[in-house]
Amino acid sequence: xxxxxxxxxxxxxxxxxxxxxxxxxxxxxxxxxxxxxxxxxxxxxxxxxxxxxxxxxxxxxxxxxxxxxxxxxxxxxxxxxxxxxxxxxxxxxxxxxxxxxxxxxxxxxxxxxxxxxxxxxxxxxxxxxxxxxxxxxxxxxxxxxxxxxxxxxxxxxxxxxxxxxxxxxxxxxxxxxxxxxxxxxxxxxxxxxxxxxxxxxxxxxxxxxxxxxxxxxxxxxxxxxxxxxxxxxxxxxxxxxxxxxxxxxxxxxxxxxxxxxxxxxxxxxxxxxxxxxxxxxxxxxxxxxxxxxxxxxxxxxxxxxxxxxxxxxxxxxxxxxxxxxxxxxxxxxxxxxxxxxxxxxxxxxxxxxxxxxxx
Amino acid sequence: xxxxxxxxxxxxxxxxxxxxxxxxxxxxxxxxxxxxxxxxxxxxxxxxxxxxxxxxxxxxxxxxxxxxxxxxxxxxxxxxxxxxxxxxxxxxxxxxxxxxxxxxxxxxxxxxxxxxxxxx
Numbered sequence: 001x002x003x004x005x006x007x008x009x010x011x012x013x014x015x016x017x018x019x020x021x022x023x024x025x026x027x028x029x030x031x032x033x034x035x036x037x038x039x040x041x042x043x044x045x046x047x048x049x050x051x052x053x054x055x056x057x058x059x060x061x062x063x064x065x066x067x068x069x070x071x072x073x074x075x076x077x078x079x080x081x082x083x084x085x086x087x088x089x090x091x092x093x094x095x096x097x098x099x100x101x102x103x104x105x106x107x108x109x110x111x112x113x114x115x116x117x118x119x120x121x122x123x124x125x126x127x128x129x130x131x132x133x134x135x136x137x138x139x140x141x142x143x144x145x146x147x148x149x150x151x152x153x154x155x156x157x158x159x160x161x162x163x164x165x166x167x168x169x170x171x172x173x174x175x176x177x178x179x180x181x182x183x184x185x186x187x188x189x190x191x192x193x194x195x196x197x198x199x200x201x202x203x204x205x206x207x208x209x210x211x212x213x214x215x216x217x218x219x220x221x222x223x224x225x226x227x228x229x230x231x232x233x234x235x236x237x238x239x240x241x242x243x244x245x246x247x248x249x250x251x252x253x254x255x256x257x258x259x260x261x262x263x264x265x266x267x268x269x270x271x272x273x274x275x276x277x278x279x280x281x282x283x284x285x286x287x288x289x290x291x292x293x294x295x296x297x298x299x300x301x302x303x304x305x306x307x308x309x310x311x312x313x314x315x316x317x318x319x320x321x322x323x324x325x326x327x328x329x330x331x332x333x334x335x336x337x338x339x340x341x342x343x344x345x346x347x348x349x350x351x352x353x354x355x356x357x358x359x
Numbered sequence: 360x361x362x363x364x365x366x367x368x369x370x371x372x373x374x375x376x377x378x379x380x381x382x383x384x385x386x387x388x389x390x391x392x393x394x395x396x397x398x399x400x401x402x403x404x405x406x407x408x409x410x411x412x413x414x415x416x417x418x419x420x421x422x423x424x425x426x427x428x429x430x431x432x433x434x435x436x437x438x439x440x441x442x443x444x445x446x447x448x449x450x451x452x453x454x455x456x457x458x459x460x461x462x463x464x465x466x467x468x469x470x471x472x473x474x475x476x477x478x479x
Binding site: 052055056057059060062063123124127130133140141142143144145148150158159182183185186189190191192194 | 360361362363364365367368369372378389390392393394413415436437438439440443452
């Protein structure tokens, strides 16, 4: 047994742009323990709900995260709509689903790029982001923004997508799929990539459940839990099954995300083929009164929104539980026993979004 | 397991067209929907101040007596909420973004309306 050393990892680290700090306890090059600390970018959004009315708050909530911004906005308005018992038109539900699935695709592509970057595969990183750019272009064309869309509102949507654009999106998806295939093959088949991912950071089925993992981290360990199956927005009318891999290692988690990209593209096609014509918003009158807890599936896993309203235009309490927070405990389980060089890879494999977690 | 799976993609990008554009020689083309600068058609504005009250970041300042409409470009998050709430539909989004600036004072963009017509 070697001497124990403590090495700090983060909050600023070349591999991870997120301010996650880990105190790694090492024996020679082997990690035996890790102590996390977060809280470097706390912004206090949850306090702000007392000062901004529930319509304006939508724009603030959207800025919780720069990657899954749409899904955050969608979760918030869904919670308020449930409190106010507003039924939004079907077209709005389908459009929300399309944008949410596009967000998932772009988030997973971004993650694949970062993952390739984490094991030093720079060219793969750039190619993943090149494909992602096409999705950002779709966003800009349909919503006006590349990162923050600001199209959701309580009671529906601000913007509609016309049917010609929807058709164009389908042909664009075909190009994305063709460009993506050779890249995902690298993650799945390449020998040197598998050397870095197979059998590393194994999280068993039971551990994943006990530690409350979320999203691809959970499904990579064989647990078929996907909040989209609850049937919010238009998911109830779409045909899909949660994607599950059994191994629980870095490779399995990568595979889950890759398969989810193709699933998302398929879901968008299903949405576009089924989307009804009609209104995209209903008139909202009055203020919310009551409380509601809604769960939706983000690219990184299950996210929970809780809102308590008191009949005025300001909410009493608002709370977000992001998937990264749920995945920090599983990360600490994965780390002991791994090599120091694998730590960035393992930290990335839960797809951490610390800025999301601290809001 | 296979080796050099990315080889084909690398050859394609070696001999294909570059994926990036030569900015700033080639300017980016924006879409009709792109949300850029907030602009005010001041002759239509009635200085009601609704945009200023509803702005999530407090970037807009309106003064009815001075007939002044002012926006802090660096505080504006281009969420478009002011455009949606504007009763006179005088606010709109442009298809270009705020240019970078070195002078901090330039972030404030002010528009003055014509003096109110007094009844004869």
